[in-house]
Amino acid sequence: KTGAERIHMFLSRLSSVPKVTVSRFHRFSGVLSSTGRVGLEAQASRLISTFNNQSRTKDCKNPIVVLPWIQSRFSSDNTINTANNDPLTPDLVIQSQNRKISLWLFFCAGLVFCMVVLGGVTRLTESGLSITEWKPLVGAIPPLSQEDWEVEFEKYKQFPEFKKLNSQMTLNEFKRIFFFEWAHRFLGRSIGIAFGLPLGYYMYRGWITKKLRTRLFALFGMGGLQGAIGWWMVKSGLKEDLDHPRVSAYRLATHLGSAFVIYLGILWSALSLTVPPASVPSAVPVPRGLKMGVHSVAGLAFLTVMSGAFVAGLDAGLLYPEIPYMGEGLVPVEYWEMEPKYKNLLYPEIPYMGEGLVPVEYWEMEPKYKNL
DSSP states (O other): OOHHHHHHHHHHTOTTSOHHHHHHHHHHHHHHHHHOOTTHHHHHHHHHHHHHHHTTSGGGSSGGGHHHHHHTTBOTTSOBOOSSSSOOOOHHHHHHHHHHHHHHHHHHHHHHHHHHHHHHHHHHTTOTTSOOOOOTTGGGSOOOSHHHHHHHHHHHHTSHIIIIIOTTOOHHHHHHHHHHHHHHHHHHHHHHHHHHHHHHHHHHHTOSOHHHHHHHHHHHHHHHHHHHHHHHHHHHTSOTTOSSOOOOHHHHHHHHHHHHHHHHHHHHHHHHHHSOGGGSOOSSOOOHHHHHHHHHHHHHHHHHHHHHHHHHHHTGGGTOOOSSOBTTBSSOTTTTOSSSGGGGGSOSSOTTOTTSSSOTTTTOSSSGGGGO
């Protein structure tokens, strides 16, 4: 029998090895059989002997790792290597694992992109304040009966947006704006599941390196925090003392900015697995000026996106509906009228903060934690 067939028979005799593992290895061994390499039988014997000697070690206790363990003894040219104690993982196995992880990350990045787009639709339709409560779990279920819809509509009527802007709104019109905000939140919950469950699975299989694991856990934590930031933003638009009910532009920019960081982090991780830095030829170094230029353009693009959050949050795009001038010039003549000058770069008056960076009323409520 060929070496590959002997290894397959050896695996088949292991009653603790799942059938799917044997089946997967059968396809792998078929590739080895077709190579017709001289000496493969002897190498297979060495491999089986090595496996018997090391099967009691921590690396080989779990039957699930039998297939990767044996594959790790094959180098890229289909020969078996047991020269040292450290397993040599072939490029074929690593690339297969990385491809699956990268496809999952690309899918998650696409979901985050859709989340940002849906958030923009929610803002343009002024739907963001239609859900006045934050219920991370039970909030995933929308109103299912006429009575449920009427209850939600009554809650909405208690807040300034209905009283000052939408007092003539009907229940059917409310359902429309409610749908956009609910869909936005539901997609956020779905992204958490689509990211968290595969992450746990790939961690269990041992496919994720320590460096990548740290990055993915950080992104997962940021995703959870993003939900809290979203509610923090919505809460700013539910205040009774607002002349024009809307969310704080600063909080909107924070919400959008963190979403972009998550999106870029996931996309960068996926691309790193698709085209590892080590595989990119480094014979010709990248000019320093080119690096600085690329980073500068990326930074300016990010700042443009953040300024767009302020434009959307303040409806500022309606002030000068003309291009390229704003009034009589490229910069409006009123731009530097406020004192001190730094206020011209920000909101005309920092929202909800009175005369200081922290409002004097901030710690008035008892117990203190309610002020947060």
